[in-house]
Amino acid sequence: MLYIIVIVALIAIGFAVYVRLAPSDAARWHQMPEGAERQDFDGGCIRIGTTGPQGISLLDRIIMSGPRTQVLAGSVEDGMVTYIIRSKLWGFPDYVTVRQLGDTLQIYSRLRFGKSDMGVNKTRVDGWLSVLARQ
Template sequence: MAWKIILGVAILLLIAGVWVRVAPLPKSRLTAKPGPMEPGAHPMMGGIKVVRPLSELPPDAQARIMDIAAATPRTERVGTGDDPAAFVTRSKLWAFPDIATIWTADENLHVHSHLVFGKGDMGVNAAKVARWFKALEAPPE
């Protein structure tokens, strides 16, 4: 009896693991520009939204942070638009997708990164966006 339960749980985990890898990403999330719109770091359940004035950032901040995002491990650009630009980063073990959108509006750079499945991301998106801004603001080598 116990082996049937273990087998059942293993099969469910396998199905879940396959599903998060092949499930279609919500198209509306790849083009959304959610608020808040005022400058600051705005934590939310499952992600973060950071809005920074372009005047406080290096020149070509949007293009540079998009290059930084594209260079992030397990991250791929989705689509070709820049308004917003969308990136998907997948976790190492389960390949859970997180969607990040980057755009400029009202002289501000907006970066919104949020999980696709579940409710809590354990701070992964906030840490990733913080690394992106740190790399953006680092002095050139």
């Protein structure tokens, strides 16, 4: 029985280490789906809004003020940025790509591991957009 507990513990620790240290391929994650339209899906969402050309800059400040957030690729100056935002307990990465096209701001948020995020990405993005609307 002790062996089983040790094996399960080692598997859990190995999984936690992998989730936190697995490399993020910018070529894979730093992209926006063509013809992106507002939608919700298991593990993420897409939001499109009219913000004016400063939308990406304002949203960048909001996103970067959050915890466990870093830029994976791109920049505000490039007009497209992909962020990695990690969950508090396990460090699961979510990827959020933001692109500014003229006055239109596109946001594509999705998980990396699993099939469902229990609405976390949708809630996060909608919260950012609420803050952005008040600015």
